[in-house]
Amino acid sequence: MVLTDLVVDSLIIAPAILGCVISAKSWVAVSNVKINGHPGLKDPLLADMKDAEKNKIVKAMEEISGTIAEGAMSFLFTEYLYMAAYIFVFSFILMFFTDWETTVSFVWGGATSIICGWIGMKIAVYTNVRTTHECWAELRRGFDVAIQGGAVMGLSLVSIGVLNLWILIKALLAFSPLRDDILYEAVAGYGLGGSSVALFGRVGGGIYTKAADVGADLSGKNDYGMDEDDYRNPACIADNVGDNVGDIAGMGADLFGSFAEATCASLVLVASSADLKAQGWCAVMYPLLVSSVGIVVGIITLQLGPSMYPVNNSDPSTVEKALKGILNISTVLMTPVVIYLSHVCLPEEFQMTEGGVVVKWYYCALAIGLGLWSGLLIGYVTEYYTSSTYTPVREIAETQKQSAATGIIYGLALGYLSTIIPVLALGVTILIAHSLCGMFGVSLAALGMLGTMTMALTIDAYGPISDNAGGIAEMAGLPEQVRERTDCLDAAGNTTAAIGKGFAIGSAALVSLALFGAFTVRAEIKDVDILDPWVFTGLLYGAMMPYAFAAWTMKSVGEAANDMVKECMRQFPGIMAGTAKPDYYTCIKISTDASLREMIKPGLLVICSPLVAGLGFGKNACAGLLSGALVSSVQLAISMSNSGGAWDNSKKYITGGNLGPEHVKGSETQKNAVTGDTVGDPLKDTSGPALNIVMKLTAIISLVFGSAILKYSNSAGGPFWIAA
Numbered sequence: 001m002v003l004t005d006l007v008v009d010s011l012i013i014a015p016a017i018l019g020c021v022i023s024a025k026s027w028v029a030v031s032n033v034k035i036n037g038h039p040g041l042k043d044p045l046l047a048d049m050k051d052a053e054k055n056k057i058v059k060a061m062e063e064i065s066g067t068i069a070e071g072a073m074s075f076l077f078t079e080y081l082y083m084a085a086y087i088f089v090f091s092f093i094l095m096f097f098t099d100w101e102t103t104v105s106f107v108w109g110g111a112t113s114i115i116c117g118w119i120g121m122k123i124a125v126y127t128n129v130r131t132t133h134e135c136w137a138e139l140r141r142g143f144d145v146a147i148q149g150g151a152v153m154g155l156s157l158v159s160i161g162v163l164n165l166w167i168l169i170k171a172l173l174a175f176s177p178l179r180d181d182i183l184y185e186a187v188a189g190y191g192l193g194g195s196s197v198a199l200f201g202r203v204g205g206g207i208y209t210k211a212a213d214v215g216a217d218l219s220g221k222n223d224y225g226m227d228e229d230d231y232r233n234p235a236c237i238a239d240n241v242g243d244n245v246g247d248i249a250g251m252g253a254d255l256f257g258s259f260a261e262a263t264c265a266s267l268v269l270v271a272s273s274a275d276l277k278a279q280g281w282c283a284v285m286y287p288l289l290v291s292s293v294g295i296v297v298g299i300i301t302l303q304l305g306p307s308m309y310p311v312n313n314s315d316p317s318t319v320e321k322a323l324k325g326i327l328n329i330s331t332v333l334m335t336p337v338v339i340y341l342s343h344v345c346l347p348e349e350f351q352m353t354e355g356g357v358v359v360k361w362y363y364c365a366l367a368i369g370l371g372l373w374s375g376l377l378i379g380y381v382t383e384y385y386t387s388s389t390y391t392p393v394r395e396i397a398e399t400q401k402q403s404a405a406t407g408i409i410y411g412l413a414l415g416y417l418s419t420i421i422p423v424l425a426l427g428v429t430i431l432i433a434h435s436l437c438g439m440f441g442v443s444l445a446a447l448g449m450l451g452t453m454t455m456a457l458t459i460d461a462y463g464p465i466s467d468n469a470g471g472i473a474e475m476a477g478l479p480e481q482v483r484e485r486t487d488c489l490d491a492a493g494n495t496t497a498a499i500g501k502g503f504a505i506g507s508a509a510l511v512s513l514a515l516f517g518a519f520t521v522r523a524e525i526k527d528v529d530i531l532d533p534w535v536f537t538g539l540l541y542g543a544m545m546p547y548a549f550a551a552w553t554m555k556s557v558g559e560a561a562n563d564m565v566k567e568c569m570r571q572f573p574g575i576m577a578g579t580a581k582p583d584y585y586t587c588i589k590i591s592t593d594a595s596l597r598e599m600i601k602p603g604l605l606v607i608c609s610p611l612v613a614g615l616g617f618g619k620n621a622c623a624g625l626l627s628g629a630l631v632s633s634v635q636l637a638i639s640m641s642n643s644g645g646a647w648d649n650s651k652k653y654i655t656g657g658n659l660g661p662e663h664v665k666g667s668e669t670q671k672n673a674v675t676g677d678t679v680g681d682p683l684k685d686t687s688g689p690a691l692n693i694v695m696k697l698t699a700i701i702s703l704v705f706g707s708a709i710l711k712y713s714n715s716a717g718g719p720f721w722i723a724a
Contacts, residue, residue: 019159109193206686209242215564298454371448382502415643439517522706542628644684
């Protein structure tokens, strides 16, 4: 059975529209939560509270959430102005080296990513205070609101991404003379636009959030013994703004870029196969169909989750189970769906190139399945190394009894060890997928890992929403039990955030390799020989890039945090004496200015390096650079993210009194843990996650400029200015 063109288009459009409708419905459900202090609700936390006291707290909650929202949207608007300027300038470069189709695709992809980031940020800062308000009543209600807010981002981002890519393809087919693989090489500009926005979102957002976080910790916790989110700390609002900037806009743009790039790489490879084109529109759109059916799977998962993994008010551990259950359900449901989709869309057997290996339809289903399940495995391995439930983090906590230095040594070792299983999983996935389907199999594995992206984004957005909810509860003066409930939500969110980071890194590695494969096709590279001096030179430079990128971003966090500490220490004497109020806006401005200023240099490194290597030194040097950047980035990203996550949860484990009453808040052990957490902050939330972009953006730029790189290479693959 071959699907008709109308059915194929319907299977792309209908899920995307349905996803937008369910997203809007979730937004309405969140907006229906009225911040009124729960009048008439019989609850121990409300029974003895007078109306005047409740009204005072409600007013404070609204003011605090309004300040967070204002700071977040102000930063996002300013950052998007920078992005718009970049898109405008880079469009002229694309027009010179490529064609108008690629330029339009680039602008369309960048605009789509910006719209999705804005939606995510808007719902996050709208949901946080409502999560706090519902936790005032009970834990389950707070969880439900936070998940609904996360679902708005997860469903809307993927739905808009799929719909806009389909619209772009249809528009180019209607108005452009380009066809087949040449057309889809132009469509790859969509991925370049999305990934370019992700670069600035990840780097700028990461610097913002950690400058505020580290500054708040160093000035408030260590010097004045303040609680997390103490309203007297001038940096606490900037810290809460940063949670949204980094983990909502940044992570959303990152995974949108991965989706766009993996789909574009697959489309390029499909369009280069005569057998798949002969099968019809269903085979050509097969990569996009994988993502569209993932939307439906996500919607079904949201319906099944509450009944299969219910949250119990008296058992906080059910929150984490419910979050992980969302990933489990979506992975299980997605498996048979992609098998059936492969069967109806692809021919029984086909060749990707004339005279190439024969590929069967179920090879493709297996490649997607490998990506799907290896993504889940990487997520759970990440959880093992970063959750205080397991031995690795508890070992760090034990070493912090002696000194901060021993805890940092153990944390670094943990990060390096945590790369082993994810790298093996990626290696096995790549080996099998490539052996069965060539580079097309690798691109499908990347799509498989991103097949549950709606749910991955849902639980990722849940994290900063819950974190903000706790901050609002603390600053508004809600009862301690409310903060305990929000901390429960936040602790589960930290675990799933670590899973999300592992998921994002793994998918970035597969996406980068798929893009690299598409680049070799476009640049006519038969093999990459490391004995070639240009290849090896590029390899060394590419392997160095992640270290330079990480160093610049970490140093930026350190400099901005230093400015933040100085500002806080300037304000504290008056605040502690009761003669002055915290000036939150100055601290927000410090983070904003630093992040926008400091994101430029790392961005230029990633954008310019493949262009200089390819146009200046030939396609072989560019191929070496991409190989080095990919292999180096994936190891460094995993180790940095997991070391930082482990130090963070070790601090929480100690602060919770799990090492005994002599090692609680205020003890030397806890101060050692705070030091480790502070060191780990830029690793796990700035440099580590941003390395995903290094892998992907270098590869997509090389693909988009592939024809130009080929033109500026000699017949042996070296630079054009040396005769072959």
